[in-house]
Amino acid sequence: MTTKGSLPVAVMALAVLVLWYSGAVWLNAPMAADALNRAGQSWTAADLIRATLAMKRPILPTPDQVALDLYNSLTGHPVTSIRNLLYHTGVTAGAALAGFGMGVVLGVALAAGIVQARTLESSLLPWVIASQTVPILAIAPMIVVILGNIGFTGLLPKAIIAMYLCFFPITIGMVKGLRSADPLTLDLMRTYSAGTAQTFRLLRLPASLPYLFTSLKIAVAASVVGAIVAELPTGGQAGLGARLLSGSYYGQTVQIWSALVMAALLSVTLVGAVGLAERALLPGGRGGAR
Amino acid sequence: MPAAQPAPLTLGPPATQAAPRTIVDIRNLTLTYQAADHPVYALSDVSLSISKGDFISLIGPSGCGKTTLMRVVADLEQPTSGEVTVNGMTPEQARLKRAYGYVFQAPALYPWRSVERNVTLPLEIMGLPKAERQARAREQLELVGLAGFERKFPWQLSGGMQQRVSIARALAFNPDLLLMDEPFGALDEITRDHLNLQLTRLWLSTRKTCIFVTHSIAEAVFLSTRIVVMSPRPGRILDVIDCDLPRERRLDIRESPEFQRIAHRVREGLMEGHSYDD
Amino acid sequence: MPAAQPAPLTLGPPATQAAPRTIVDIRNLTLTYQAADHPVYALSDVSLSISKGDFISLIGPSGCGKTTLMRVVADLEQPTSGEVTVNGMTPEQARLKRAYGYVFQAPALYPWRSVERNVTLPLEIMGLPKAERQARAREQLELVGLAGFERKFPWQLSGGMQQRVSIARALAFNPDLLLMDEPFGALDEITRDHLNLQLTRLWLSTRKTCIFVTHSIAEAVFLSTRIVVMSPRPGRILDVIDCDLPRERRLDIRESPEFQRIAHRVREGLMEGHSYDD
């Protein structure tokens, strides 16, 4: 995923923009035509296209509408203002990162336990998997309500839901990774009579890093989703999830798309940060034997 | 080459010239690998006893069970039947006491560690302070001719260099029982001769017990006190040859008739097992 | 060992005894590995020309650049400067014509393929029918003494057995230019002698061009038409020794004075580069 040279990105971005505009015209046309018909005057195709690109509640807003909304929101208010989208992004990012941190700890700890203790593997792993098939949106409100009643509001319930979503890819990836060490190198540790912890720290962990980082990228994106999911039931509070909800509730498509774009940017930034960490921690091209 | 290094862990009182103590005792060892298609009989009824300070070479056709035998001694493989004791303990207990230094047949280096940090790995596990770890690593890397490569990663080394790193790693550990599986297989003759000499010196000065696998008859005769010749699969012991050359050996000993005699006997033993009709 | 196998792809008209054609031409080859700390000068100004039907052995201290040189010929490494042509083409063109059979220093077997399917891998790539692939694989496995292990997986084999699988794989491919990097390093002397003989026979009957890396001087003299002695890093060519023994060779040729003379010259060349003062 190197981005050497911006030409390919530019070409692709252009293609996407063209697609987006034509999609907007196509999807918005029926409603725009309705509106023009209602107005009663005769209209031409050009009128229709112009109308589709400037609707108040489009089915698909145009990129410039979204960009303008983002620009207004980001520059029109101070960063600490609830009308600034960056403020909401920060709220979500905080919950996502807290959840991600907890998820990494939980995920790695579970994986370590599963790899080290056979009791855990046979009895716990199936239930870890089952836990992920529980639809989070169904139990998120319960978690929010129950935690809210014992006095935890704000960040913590959201972080817990984010953690719930992101620990799983880490556990699965790490179990695989921790077991991927070459058997011969494991034998080597055995001849040194290295303790379990030492084998873990000096061999299993480093050998698992490629798997870990692949999982971390998925997990950090999942934690953003988790934070947003957690912001939905409590709709009235801050965060990108609240913006999505109210946008959706009041049919403000442009606002939904702005929130979505910010959420995507947040995810990509976090995934990119994990990628940077990976590059810093894993020395380049591991060649293997020659 | 420095003299005896500090030995942080010993298996017993220092051995005396007079009373050879049995260190490794193998009795009626049999090992069968179970596989999906048909089992492989790797070792069959092997008995061998190795005294403190012995230098034993295992020699035998490819695939005969040499590696397997060493792995059993090092508690990396469980025998199907038979018994092994190491210094009176089970191999597992000996392993937990960190009695073994094992040079595997493949280098088994960690790709994410530099050469130096590969060598210091066992020292880290033993909990040595950093300065000493580095000193020992540098000393051993110097010994195997890799000074200057401390910062490289394994994949930046040639095959022979990787193998030398793995030798340095085992030596830095300074174990009581040194198990070496074809350590010099990928080295040129000159480097190999050099390391052979270094190894005898080390062995003479520290009185380590060594078990050594090699395919070179000359190397086996040069290094060993006893040579164990094995048969093709299922590995049995065909012959145990005492190598009563003087303990202090120089390279030119290889021209002596006594050396040639022993080498010849080893070759005879080896041929016995083979069935090529070239 | 059967006579010439069908050669599906050739690099040109069959060579005649009379006019040796240059197959590999290396001119002023230099290769520097760039590394994070400091660059490694692996090859320096190497020139060599290899004729059709030549059997060239590369010999030199560990880490001197033998593998690197072979990799450049096989288009696996790009030279820093200098030129290489293979049969008048660039190495890349030759590679795409499937001119090379390469036995790597490490076995490089695929863990998800059985022994047999590892050997048939290049044949699958060439698109041979299944029956022929299996026949060839069995033949070559028989040759290297591994009949009966077709269904095993690589990790169920000993080190030497893995290396023999990799030799069988290269031979089954039946390439025009055989590049072998210490193929017999992990084998016992008897098996090694056996395979040495098989290799000369194969070479005599098919007139393949071989480039061969070995650390055994005797092996080099026994097999080669010319021996290239290299200096320690940065690898230069110290000496090219013609091996004008009769082409048809038997093992007892090793006792002949001519053989000893050449071996001595090779050893001299090797010593030159080394600086151990044992």
Add this chain to the structure above:
Amino acid sequence: MSPSTNSRPNTARPDMAPWPLVMLAAPLLPFAVRDGGALFVAQLPAASILFAVTVAAILARRLPGSALGEALLLLAGVAAAYAAPLVLLNQGHGVAQAGGLWVYVAGATLLLWRVLALLAEVSGPARLAGPALFGLALVMLWEILTRGFQVPAILLPPPSAVLAAFAAHAADLWDDFRQTVLISVLRGYLIGCGAGFLVAILADRVPFLARGLLPLGNLASAVPVVGIAPIMVMWFGFDWQSKAAVIVVMTFFPMLINTLAGLRSAERIQLDLMRSYGAGYWRTLAMLRLPCALPFLFNGLKINSTLALIGAIVAEFFGTPVVGMGFRISTQVARMNLDVVWATIAVAALTGSLLYGALALAERRVTAWHPSLRKR
């Protein structure tokens, strides 16, 4: 547990950790409450029998010859402990404040750990009993705690109520299952994983595309489901198409990332070998890089199997015809029929686990050569 890589016949059973013995303190504390008065174990015949069974099981644990025998014996002790609160509740006792009873149950739970450890060592089909027992114990504890502490059913119903709802609403649950799993999930999963895989290969093949498409692809797939779901409902309507679309978007990214990582996992020497054969891109892909990537592919497929189910259910929160697991959950939560909600969740969890288990089995068969599966 030894950190060994080699499994060895373990005839000597390791000693039991002493923790379950905390239950010996139980008789000192009240076991039940009736009419405001605390009752001790000796005053409750049923409880004293059960308690005696557990203690006897612990004392006699060395008698059976095999690990399996000991596991079964101790299991009987655990079962007695879990039965105790239910029996007392049925007799009309209050147990919320009964410290002794809870110490007893806690001790039994620790004892269960020992049972699981023993079963993990056993070979043969008895090993599979481990996860089942663990799950059963979780369910039992849930029943005991919800009923013992009288948790309102609209917060968390006891499993017995969920089971009853399961039976009562079987027809509805089956309709939901068909709509959500058989129609939406299956289609979305296949399309999503397939697309992620193909785009990964395309990106690997055409660097220009990769450099242009990947950043945008990442951006697009980073959009959270909950944001996408309403839009997909808007675009693709209320039926399965919108659910499948959500799943496609959700599963695409994990598959893409895993495939790319897998394709890059081939070792250099293995690639060199292919190069030396003059093998072209596609051959190298088919014969080397894809087999190498298999563990990663399965990783992606497994993660996606759970994501797909969640995706469909979430999407159904945002508009459906009146059938589907998401519909059921969202409407029944509001009607406070939490038993139906949990029955639906159980169906989802079961489906997901089975899907995952099938994939894990396939992985075991297809990548038996991988070090993580090879030798243990």
Add this chain to the structure above:
Amino acid sequence: ADPLTLQLKWVTQAQFAGYYVAAAKGFYKDAGLDVTIKAGGPDINPTQVIAAGGADVIVDWMPSALASREKGVPLVNIAQMFQKSGMMLTCRKDANIKDPKDFKGKTLGVWFSGNEYPFLSWMSKLGYSTSGSNPDVKVLKQGFNVDPLLQKQAACISTMTYNEYWQLIEAGIKADELTVFKYQDQGVATLEDGLYATEKALSDPRTVEKLAKFVKASAKGWEYAAKNQEEAVKIVLENDTTGAQTEEHQTTMMQEVAKLIDGGAKGTGYLDTADFNRTVDILMSGASAPVISRKPEGAYSHAVFDAAAKL
């Protein structure tokens, strides 16, 4: 001051203006209360919150409150802020719907989550089946917004007089293009926003007094909000932490909501027993699966309202 937590049924908006006004204008403080207002959301079920002890009073609709009562959460109505129902079914004229008779064969958008009960009662009163393989009317689980109508995915959708209806208008649809059926006019109106507490709370005279203070201050807040709508809207907007509400929409909402609080027989917040009985009748008349199976006993109490009147 006495602490008290109020859980709303929905996000911060003018629907709850009275409470926010009472808090902002210090009516609660004057009554010696320290009130925390928790905003709700689509997946927050106020009943669950109060059952778990997370709130002292909740704003809920009577159908779902009575259903919870049957499920074992003893909710009691202590005051009825909205006297009239604001719910309606809004249809496109171009879908040819002029009368409930025309529903047959059409797709209708309905809010579930406890708000479908009045609709189901109405349909059964009309004699239409809503489920099965070939229902008379096709029911669609309507999401948060009015898109299904705008995009012609449904012929009619549920709207509130004070909210969704105006979203349709804001989206550019003219009022004369729509047909509306108010539940109030169809005789199937059920009671909406009311204040509920638990039986346990009402058994303690000290709590009753606290609740009375709260009801009185809330009523005062509502009356103030109805009179000073511009100020009330400003207060609501100040309390909206999402920053997404628009003044225009909230102003309309405030106007409409003000119409619903009017008309308490004994003042703002008084629950009329006749309204209660009508709601119960409607809920019990559901053909196949009535919302409640028994006539509720003690589901409302005038004790708090009476105490408030005496303060």
